Every structure is written in structure tokens, then in C-alpha cells.
Amino acid sequence: MGARTGIGLLIAILSLGLTAFAPQSVSDYRLASGDKVRIDVFGEAALGGEFVIDANGRIALPLIGEVQAAGLTGAQLQGAVAQALSQGYLNQPRVTAQVLTYRPIYILGEVNRPGEYPYLPDLTVLNAVATAQGFTYRANTRRVFVRRAGSQVEEAQPLTADARVSPGDTLRIGERYF
The missing domain is CATH 3.10.560.10 (Outer membrane lipoprotein wza domain like)
Structure with a gap:
């Protein structure tokens, strides 16, 4: 394959990636070790932050300690953190979780x-x-x-x-x- 053919193939591949595929929802993505997530607790900035899921599938949060994250979706992680915070720490905590990397x-x-x-x-x-x-x-x-x-x-x-x-x-x- 010549240089022109290689460049043409690369351009074709890139253009396919930009136009031919409908976005796929990542809401059902299951977290695993190595993923980096951001947790925000409304009104409590010190309780949130960026966390990398460790080899045991957990993240260590301020105040509440370790929370199991591997195997959960982002929505499920939000619920797990909110539940842990509501166990004697906050009344009706509002938590968001998103995958950063x-x-x-x-x-x-x-x-x-x-x-x-x-x-x-x-x-x-x-x-x-x-x-x-x-x-x-x-x-x-x-x-x-x-x-x-x-x-x-x-x-x-x-x-x-x-x-x-x-x-x-x-x-x-x-x-x-x-």
C-alpha cells in the first residue's frame, strides 16, 4: 500500500468515525478498577473530589471511608454515596457522580x-x-x-x-x- 492509499484510508476511517455512528449511551457503563470518577455533594465541597477506583473496586471518600464502586453504574454510585452519607452524616444528601477517565x-x-x-x-x-x-x-x-x-x-x-x-x-x- 502506497503512502497515498494509507493516507486515504486514514481519512476514510476518521470520517466514518465522525459521521456514521450514532452516539451510544454510557449510562449503563459499569465502573471498574482504574476508572477515575468525580463525586460532588451539593453544599458540601469538602466531601467530594476526584477519585480513582482502586484494585479492590473501591473509592475512599472523606468522612464515610471506602465505598464499593466497581460493578456499579454512575447512577448506582451516586445512590451508594448518598446512602452512606445519610447514615448519620447528612440529611437527604444530593450527590452527583461522573466518569472523568x-x-x-x-x-x-x-x-x-x-x-x-x-x-x-x-x-x-x-x-x-x-x-x-x-x-x-x-x-x-x-x-x-x-x-x-x-x-x-x-x-x-x-x-x-x-x-x-x-x-x-x-x-x-x-x-x-x-
Whole structure:
């Protein structure tokens, strides 16, 4: 593949990422170790802040201590923090929780810049490859190997425009055989 073809492919991938995919709701996203969240307690700035979910799936909050966060959605975390604060600390606390940064993704194999990249909502495999500065000339552009976060199994999947990436996934682009 020549330089022009590679650049054309990269532009096509980027334009697909900008126009072809409808936004996917992240409200059902389950938190896990490595995610960074922001907790705000209305009227009590000292009780909020930015927290990274630790390896045990917990965040340590001022006054109430550790709260289980892994496995919860943002709304469920809000409820858990509000419930903990209402146990003798505040009357009817109003809490918000939002994900600031997700677990990173990893892109390996036949891409120009393999490595660790930040996850963004609605990320597709093609967008991730574009982030890694595109395919090498040896890349198999018909399939991708995906290992989902927490899994030891790598699955071969067709490389389609709507193939989604999740936080913590490892993508490997294989070499094509002539």
C-alpha cells in the first residue's frame, strides 16, 4: 500500500468515525478498577473530589471511608454515596457522580503506533486504529483480535465499521498473508 492509499484510508476511517455512528449511551457503563470518577455533594465541597477506583473496586471518600464502586453504574454510585452519607452524616444528601477517565485500551500489532490509548465513549475499532496512526502496509484489514477487559481469551472478529471497543480492551491487528 502506497503512502497515498494509507493516507486515504486514514481519512476514510476518521470520517466514518465522525459521521456514521450514532452516539451510544454510557449510562449503563459499569465502573471498574482504574476508572477515575468525580463525586460532588451539593453544599458540601469538602466531601467530594476526584477519585480513582482502586484494585479492590473501591473509592475512599472523606468522612464515610471506602465505598464499593466497581460493578456499579454512575447512577448506582451516586445512590451508594448518598446512602452512606445519610447514615448519620447528612440529611437527604444530593450527590452527583461522573466518569472523568475510563480504563485505557491497548492497540497492538500491525498499526503504526502500537501502545496504550485513552478510551473515549463510542469508540470503534477503526477509530482506535486511526488513533494509533493507521494500519501498516502488512496489516490484515479484514479482521481484528480482541481481548475484552478481564478475559484471557482473544477472539477474532471481522473488522467492520460498527465494531465497538470497551474500556480496558486489547486490540491486536494481525499480519496479512499474501
